[in-house]
Amino acid sequence: MFHDMDDLESNLFQCTQCALHNNSNHGPTSYNGSPDSPLTIVGEGPGGVEDEYGVPLIGPSGQLLDKALMSVNITRDHVFTTNIIKCRPKGNRTPTIEEANFCANNWLDAELALVAPKVIIALGSVALKYLDNPGARITKDRGKWFNTKYNIPAIATYHPAYLLRLTGKQLVKAKWEVYYDFQAALAKCQELVPDYKFKSDVVPNLLELYQFRKTERFTNKENA
Numbered sequence: 220m221f222h223d224m225d226d227l228e229s230n231l232f233q234c235t236q237c238a239l240h241n242n243s244n245h246g247p248t249s250y251n252g253s254p255d256s257p258l259t260i261v262g263e264g265p266g267g268v269e270d271e272y273g274v275p276l277i278g279p280s281g282q283l284l285d286k287a288l289m290s291v292n293i294t295r296d297h298v299f300t301t302n303i304i305k306c307r308p309k310g311n312r313t314p315t316i317e318e319a320n321f322c323a324n325n326w327l328d329a330e331l332a333l334v335a336p337k338v339i340i341a342l343g344s345v346a347l348k349y350l351d352n353p354g355a356r357i358t359k360d361r362g363k364w365f366n367t368k369y370n371i372p373a374i375a376t377y378h379p380a381y382l383l384r385l386t387g388k389q390l391v392k393a394k395w396e397v398y399y400d401f402q403a404a405l406a407k408c409q410e411l412v413p414d415y416k417f418k419s420d421v422v423p424n425l426l427e428l429y430q431f432r433k434t435e436r437f438t439n440k441e442n443a
């Protein structure tokens with residue numbers, strides 16, 4: 220359907236196919252990291268910072284994701300990161316299953332067909348329900364492998380936004396669970412692609428890296 224990720228991304232940035240487009244301030248967000256990576260991380264949908272930058276998981280949840288990945292020696296430039304839905308729902312509410320299905324059928328499925336990762340990590344309930352089944356529950360099903368419709372193995376873990384809401388013992392427990400889930404995903408990738416390098420010496424600063432896109436999006440909005 221699309222020739223490559225650039226082709227997909229330029230079409231994605233023009234998308235006005237559903238009502239969520241009207242709610243986001245700056246239009247659809249796309250992906251970041253390496254489309255050549257064996258590991259794809261699928262989040263839920265953009266928050267305020269992501270809406271400004273056009274890039275998934277770079278705000279507070281993304282910063283925590285960076286730290287969690289670093290604990291297993293992964294930097295974001297060596298994984299592919301994307302979201303189920305591409306536009307920020309009004310008030311940052313959780314997208315409905317229908318909204319998630321509509322957007323992911325249009326975009327995520329095409330992204331994953333091009334990227335063809337070996338392993339997928341589903342971050343949180345919305346990604347788990349889309350990638351596994353609508354009856355799946357993050358509290359019950361995290362840390363368990365399942366097969367996706369793409370025939371790519373996936374494992375779900377808690378969304379960083381959930382960790383940001385926890386405190387005390389609950390937080391410590393959930394952080395360890397995320398650590399073990401990331402370790403399991405990494406181990407499977409390493410088994411399937413033993414030579415792939417998952418970590419850069421210099422940890423990328425995604426806000427700096429994508430400042431140009433934020434400027435572009437604000438300029439486009441002013442000129443609209």
Ligand code: URA
Binds near residue numbers: 262265269275280281
């Ligand atoms: N939460 C997500 O799942 N994705 C983002 O891009 C930001 C917050």
